Amino acid sequence: MSIRVSSNQMVYGYQQQLNEANNRKSKLMEQGDGSKLHRPSDDSVAYTKYLRYQVSDNENTQYQNNVNTAISWMKTSDSAMVSMTDIQQTFKEKTVSAANDTNNISDMAAIGKEMMAEIQELVSLGNTMQGDSYVFGGQTDLTKPFSMSTDKVERGLAKTLDDNQAAFFSGDSGTNTTASLRQMLTLTGDDGNTYYLNTKDGQLYTKEFVESGYKDRLTQDSSAVVKPATDSVGKIASFADGTEKVSNYFKNTGEIIDASKNEAYGNAKLTATVDGKTVKFKFDTVKQQIVTYHGDDKGVSMVKKNGTTEPVADTVNVTGQELFGTDIFDDASSGNKASGSAMLNQMLTVQAKVDAADNEWLSSDGQTISDTAHATTVNTETKLGARQQLYTSVKTMLGNQNELITSDITDVSSTDVAKLAVQLMEAQTIYNMSLSLGARILPQSLADYLS
Template sequence: MAIRVSSDYSVLRYQKDLNELEYNKTKLMEQGDGSKLHRPSDNSVDYSRYLRYDVSEGENDRYQKSVKAGLSWMNSTQTALSGMEDIQKTFKAKTIQAANDDKAESSGDWPAIAREMMAGIQQIVSLGNTQLGDRYIFSGQADLKQPFAMTAPSNKVERGVAKTLDDRQAAFFNDASNQKSGDFLHQMLALKGDNGKEYYLNTLTGAVYSKEFVQEGYKDVIAKGRSTVNASDSIGSIPVGTPGTASSIIAQNFKNTGEVKTPGGAVGTVDGTTVRFATVKQQIATYNGDMRYISMVKQNGSTEPTADTVNKTGRDLFGRDLFDDENSGNTVSGTAMLNNMLTVYEQTNNSNPHWLSSDGVTLADAANQVTLQAHTETGARTRLYNDMTDILTNHKENITKDITDVSSTDVAELATKMMQQQTLMSMSLSMGARILPLSLVDYLR
């Protein structure tokens, strides 16, 4: 009885060993697909690392797609901005040409220059409506709306006229603008008296100055040793409300595009005469997008608007002026410089060389500076995203190497182990045939 129990035990133990050899062989066979990890039990530590690396790889892929989309958006933006800049440079040259043309309307180049100006403005509007796929790149987050539109020539409106100060005038009238004023502009509001004279209103202080003093008279004051304006230089004042609020004179009387809400109304009395807002009848450009930015995140962490935004809005393209800056009390129009260019066009069409030389050239230059600034910012952001592309590519390679190291099969090692298992299996079967007790079949042979 003892011998029979011992024999049964030997058989069971032998079968168990064979099963273990077969199991190990099967596990090795699984690695034939190139991966040594198929379940957590294969190697819990390596499997945990593999999961972390896999998550990192997924994040990296998403960031690479985001960066690629951002670069595509910014490249389209730069192409459009380059076109706008070229047109604005030509527009400025045409403004200078018109300012220097002192011939009569019938004999000068006014009509031809004006036509070229309008063609340039229309092309800028077209570039402002550039699409990437079905998305308008300058509409902010409302990118399914066409952002820019311009009224028809038959639908002109009365737009206020701003007196744009040059650098020397801005230094003297240093209280006419501040940090909240329009981009690259120092402006007063032009008024027209019933006596036929023109005046300029400081919309921050309410002081009113004669056209002659703002144009030339201040130079005499500087020559006498005073470098900035004082109260004695004004010829009167008009209440202007509180700058930056709905009570300001700009918000009360003008839309953010500069269109006068009630044309022809009296503003007040100055220099013994009633004054009204000076206006020019012109077409108006409007912006239908929003001022929100689109972020395409390129790395872990919270969204950084200063580093992740890839789009430009109407505010970035065309800045702000007297009618929609922070002092005005109006919302941003998104078309300030575009409407100023339309004013320059209208003054050219009306053969007004004096206004073009004193204001028009400055406005044309400011429009170009605003667009150039937007282009420069986009170019810098594009370089940042290009650098991030290289960083993410290198990071991807490192992650791939880590995944390979932790999960991939060592083919040479696998082949060696397979041969070992096969040898052990063959030896076990051969040995088992010799040492296991004979069965009834063996005796019947």
């Protein structure tokens, strides 16, 4: 019995096997670009790993870009703050010099002019840019953050306490609600005397007691703290019960809201009983220019690694409030929002007092303000330096991670060149042999298989 095989079947079977040999050779040829993975079907397990590594590589690249941008931003900020602290150090020295009562009018005028130039330079440094962004403007980084008024305004005069005074009048934070008191408002009574108002509890103290009288208490007991019942001479009830705040009278920059009403002793809320008599008060002010901050207090975050977000650790900018602190006109208990320019305006007060040749004020409040302004910027610069160091460390870590990820991608997707060369030679040989064999065994016609 004979089996008949049609020529079509023979040809179809041969073509199918030849195509498979050609496909194997083509797939091997694809690997000539260095990758053995071009589609999931090439190796589903390896392809899954490859995709996962690619995601990690993209994340790593993004984090490296974030870190590089952040470091550049912080270097720009740090450079500006270094210049600021240098200027503030010089400003401190000029304040000490101006406090010398041997200076004549022309000497004070010259010092005041130099101080104004230094403050203007601080404002200019506050407007430092990185690319098209203002580095000290918070998230409002496309708006110039600092501007100085051309006209002078009436600004409230604060009594700035030195460290010894602050320790005494702040008292024990465990029992005294006026803890961390750094400033009081200066008032003039219709009795002709000067008083200092603790805006947190409404207590009034004489100028003599705040300036020197408290020292007698400390001489007797070095741990002594203020006792309002005996140390104060009266109390302004509207501030004591919290119905009145600094914000009722002053803007956050310290500018008095209505200077005309302050000229007369007509505000019934600003009265107290002193030595059995009702005394009316008005706020002491100083005529000076004002710096206004147009940024916000929001952080600019540049994420440096995956996982949970860390808003504080990922913040790369410095805001006006961090740079120039707060004072009695814009602190948390004032009722105003932070101005972002407190120390600049305090320094402008110092400059105004230099122009006025007020040596007594400069020798106490002036020097304390200059020290505080410098210390505030130095403290902020230190914090930024720590964050910059952290980002620098993360940059090194991300570089190491990138090497590992690249190695993983290479291991799972790269072609073994030596092995590929052998496989290609085998595939090409098999393909050529198939072509040669096919030419010999394929029937010339159907008659050859008829018997």
